[in-house]
Structure formats: structure tokens, C-alpha cells
Amino acid sequence: MRCVKxxxxxxxxxxxxxxxxxxxxxxxxxNCTKAKRCAVFAGENVFPLYGETAxxxxxxxxxxxESYILPAGEATKSLAWYGTLLRFLAEKRFTRSxxxxxxxxxxxxxxxxxxxxxxxxxxxxxxxxxTILAAVDSSVGGKTAIDLxxxxxxxxxxxxxxxxxxxxxxxxxxxxxERNAGYAEVIKYAVLGDxxxxxxxxxxxxxxxxxxxxxxxxxxxxxxxxxxxxxxRRLLNLGHTFGHAVESRSxxxxxxxxxxxxxxxxxxRAAVKNGLLSPDACHSVIQLLKDYSLxxxxxxxxxxxxxxxxxxxxxxxxxxxxxxxxxxxxxxxxPLTPEEVRKWxxxxxxx
Ligand code: NAD
Ligand code: GLY
Numbered sequence: 001m002r003c004v005k006x007x008x009x010x011x012x013x014x015x016x017x018x019x020x021x022x023x024x025x026x027x028x029x030x031n032c033t034k035a036k037r038c039a040v041f042a043g044e045n046v047f048p049l050y051g052e053t054a055x056x057x058x059x060x061x062x063x064x065x066e067s068y069i070l071p072a073g074e075a076t077k078s079l080a081w082y083g084t085l086l087r088f089l090a091e092k093r094f095t096r097s098x099x100x101x102x103x104x105x106x107x108x109x110x111x112x113x114x115x116x117x118x119x120x121x122x123x124x125x126x127x128x129x130x131t132i133l134a135a136v137d138s139s140v141g142g143k144t145a146i147d148l149x150x151x152x153x154x155x156x157x158x159x160x161x162x163x164x165x166x167x168x169x170x171x172x173x174x175x176x177x178e179r180n181a182g183y184a185e186v187i188k189y190a191v192l193g194d195x196x197x198x199x200x201x202x203x204x205x206x207x208x209x210x211x212x213x214x215x216x217x218x219x220x221x222x223x224x225x226x227x228x229x230x231x232x233r234r235l236l237n238l239g240h241t242f243g244h245a246v247e248s249r250s251x252x253x254x255x256x257x258x259x260x261x262x263x264x265x266x267x268x269r270a271a272v273k274n275g276l277l278s279p280d281a282c283h284s285v286i287q288l289l290k291d292y293s294l295x296x297x298x299x300x301x302x303x304x305x306x307x308x309x310x311x312x313x314x315x316x317x318x319x320x321x322x323x324x325x326x327x328x329x330x331x332x333x334x335p336l337t338p339e340e341v342r343k344w345x346x347x348x349x350x351x
Contacts, residue, residue: 002213007224008142008160015140015216017209021167022053025101025128026061032162033124035099037064039089041112042103043072046130049173054103054128066092070108074252077111077146079155085115089123099124099162105131105178106138106256110156113144117159127161130170132182132208133257136189136215137236139164141223151311152244158228164216168209176293181257183292184239188260189215191285192238195329201288234333238323239264241341242348245308246298254295261294266348271324273347281328302345309345310338 001018013032021028029035038058042051047069058065068088070076089100102112102125109127116125127139145156174182183201190198197214205211219236226233243263247254254262268285271277286296298305309320319335322344326332336344 002209004213004216004220006140006160006164006220008227009224010142010158010227011160013161013163015164015166015220017135017166017168017212017216019167019169019209021165022050022128022170023057025054025126025165026057026059026063028163028165029058029063029099029101029126030061032126033099034097035063035124037066037094037098038101039092039094039098040065040067040101040103041070041085041108041115042067043070043076043105043108045072046104046108050103050130050170054101058101070104070111072107074107074147074256077107079146079148081111082115082146085111086119089115089119094119094123096120096123099126101126101128102139102161103128103130104134105129106134109134109138110143110145110153113142113159113161114146114156117144117157122159124162125159127164129164129166131174131178132171132212133178133185135166135168135171135212136182137185137219139166140216140219141233142227143229151308152248154311166212168212171208177255180293181255181261184257184261184264184289184294186211186215187285187288187292188236188238188264189218191264191325191328192235192323192331193218193329198284198288198328202284202291204291231333234321235323235331237321238325238331239267241309241320241322242266242305242345245305246300248308248311249300249304258295261289262296262298265289265296266298266345267323268325269350270344270347271326273351274324274344276324276326276332278327281325284328285325302342302349306342306345309341
């Protein structure tokens with residue numbers, strides 16, 4: 001088993017990565033919380049595969065488990081489902097000494113995490129990621145959120161889990177499209193700060209536990225330094241500024257990772273046009289994304305994306321921080337006015 005410590009200022013915890021970990025969930029929860037009861041929130045595709053193993057493990061450890069099964073898809077990260085989960089916890093008389101288990105991908109993790117962050121002003125939660133994207137990114141670092149009709153992740157909280165337990169066996173049942181979408185976030189880590197990882201991916205390494213550990217170590221280091229996204233953590237938004245706009249515009253028919261892939265290509269192209277990235281490096285990024293069957297183009301116009309982009313929660317003090325690759329494994333954070341971003345967005349399209 002691999003173990004990465006996340007030294008978040010608001011609370012440290014471990015990310016455990018390896019095969020055969022799900023049956024140990026109960027003991028792990030007992031070790032990191034004082035819970036007597038657990039609410040297991042899981043998606044409708046995930047619960048039939050892994051719900052019983054999770055619940056049985058909790059029960060074997062002497063913990064009571066109540067499960068709630070959520071519909072799959074981004075639409076579940078909504079005010080309505082957030083309310084439903086809060087009411088479920090209240091009706092079942094969960095208290096602040098109990099625990100929420102988020103069993104699934106980023107949608108389940110973000111929604112369950114936000115529910116845990118706010119129910120009775122915060123109850124412990126454990127992330128059990130079952131997608132590559134959740135394993136390398138969303139389960140770690142404490143960003144929890146739901147969407148509004150007006151935009152993605154518009155309501156949320158920074159709230160760190162007590163543990164992240166990533167059983168890599170669960171990743172074997174992922175549909176191919178979801179698997180590839182997860183690799184978009186892995187490629188993001190490589191482009192923003194890890195040339196060796198980029199080369200590992202170019203060589204099509206299949207050592208997923210090692211790849212996940214590399215990404216989690218990178219994220220843990222960043223979160224320890226900048227938990228609340230005021231500086232270095234912004235690097236993790238590489239490909240997300242334009243990507244979120246593409247994702248929202250698509251009505252979420254594009255998966256998050258697919259949109260990030262398109263967003264990375266856009267920012268690489270704009271970086272080339274602004275003389276910050278070499279055309280060769282841009283080409284290598286596009287090629288790697290294509291190797292993982294990820295989309296690299298959008299049919300939306302700069303004007304359409306700009307309107308959506310202005311809703312981005314990350315605009316602060318009149319500036320938006322654009323993450324711009326300057327080489328494979330290196331990025332700059334550029335604070336830009338909305339007008340400057342409009343120009344960068346135009347530059348993101350092939351002329
Ligand atoms: P997801 O949660 O929608 O899961 C993808 C699909 O795979 C779903 O249909 C799910 O039911 C299914 N699934 C999950 N695990 C499975 C398994 N092991 N076997 C078979 N099917 C399985 O998507 P995702 O890509 O994991 O997460 C995307 C979400 O994560 C977005 O909402 C995004 O905003 C969020 N996100 C959050 C952060 C963060 O820091 N909090 C970071 C990145 C992304
Ligand atoms: N996924 C971006 C972050 O956690 O900051």
C-alpha cells in the first residue's frame with residue numbers, strides 16, 4: 001500500500017492507495033474518527049458494485065451503516081440533492097460524532113463532502129474514490145461543491161476529509177470514456193509540474209497506483225502550502241478556466257476531464273501565440289491527450305465561451321488567474337483583467 005500525508009493547515013490526513021483496501025474501510029474509519037454510525041453516499045452505478053463490501057466492512061468493525069444511493073451524473077451536484085442528503089442525515093439522527101462516507105467519483109465526493117461540511121456545521125467524512133479523476137484530484141484537498149443553474153461549483157466549502165481510501169481494484173470497472181477522462185487530470189499534473197510523469201504517460205505506463213501516488217503527492221504539497229486557493233493552488237486549475245466554460249456550455253454532455261482536455265489545448269495554443277510556449281511542446285501535449293482518446297477541439301465560439309467564463313467563481317478583485325504552460329512541467333500564473341482574458345480566449349483558437 002502507498003500512503004501520502006496531506007498536511008493541510010486545517011487538518012492533516014492520509015491518502016491510502018492500493019489494491020484490496022475497500023474491505024478494510026471499517027477499521028480505517030475507526031482509526032481516524034470516533035464514529036459509531038456512518039452514512040454511506042454512493043452513486044447508482046457504484047453502489048451495486050462496491051456498496052455491499054463497504055457496508056459489510058463498516059459493520060464488521062462494529063459501525064452502523066445507513067446507505068443513500070444517488071443518481072449518476074453532474075446534475076446530482078445540485079441544491080435539490082444537497083437538500084435531500086441533509087434531510088436524510090437529519091431524519092436518521094446523525095450527529096457530529098458520526099461520519100459520512102463518499103463512495104464514488106467526483107460528483108459523489110463533491111456533493112457528499114459539501115453535505116458533510118455543512119450538516120450541523122461539519123461532520124467528519126471519508127473519501128473513497130472509485131474513478132481515476134477522483135483518485136488523483138477531487139478526493140484530495142478538501143474542495144467540496146455543488147453547481148447552480150448559473151454555473152459550476154458556485155456553492156462550496158473547503159473541508160478536508162479525515163481519510164482518503166483509494167482501492168485501485170475499484171478502478172477496473174470504469175467505463176473506458178470515464179477512464180480516459182480521468183487521465184486528463186493526470187496529464188494536467190504532468191504539464192503543470194512533472195516532466196517525468198509526462199514521459200511516463202507518453203510511454204503508456206499501466207502502473208496506475210504509482211501514477212495516482214505521483215499526482216496525489218503533487219496535490220498534497222500544493223494544498224499544504226495554499227489550502228484556500230489564494231496562490232500556488234491555482235496551478236491545479238490548468239485547463240479549467242476555458243475547460244469549465246466548455247463543460248458548462250455543453251450542458252455537461254462533455255465529461256469534466258474531457259472539458260479539461262479541451263481547455264488545456266486552448267491554453268497551450270494561446271501560450272504559443274503569446275510567445276510563452278514552444279509549438280513543439282504544444283504539439284506534444286495535444287498528441288498525449290489524443291493518445292488517451294481525449295477531445296482536443298471545441299465548436300463553441302470565443303464569444304460564447306467568454307459569457308460563460310465570466311461566471312467563474314475564481315474571478316476575484318477584478319482579476320482572473322490564468323494558468324499558462326511555459327514548458328512541459330512548468331506553468332505561470334497570470335493575473336488578467338476580463339478584457340485581457342477575452343484576448344487570450346481569441347488566441348486559444350487556431351487562426
Ligand atoms: P463522476 O463522479 O460523474 O463518475 C463518473 C461515472 O462513472 C459515473 O457515471 C459513475 O457512476 C461511474 N463510476 C464511478 N466509479 C465507477 C467504477 N469504479 N466503476 C464503474 N462506474 C463507475 O465523474 P468524475 O470524473 O469522477 O468526477 C467529476 C466531478 O468531479 C465533476 O463534478 C468535477 O467538477 C469534480 N471535480 C472536483 C474536484 C475537486 O477538487 N473537488 C477536482 C476535479 C473534479
Ligand atoms: N481541482 C483543483 C483543486 O483542488 O484546487
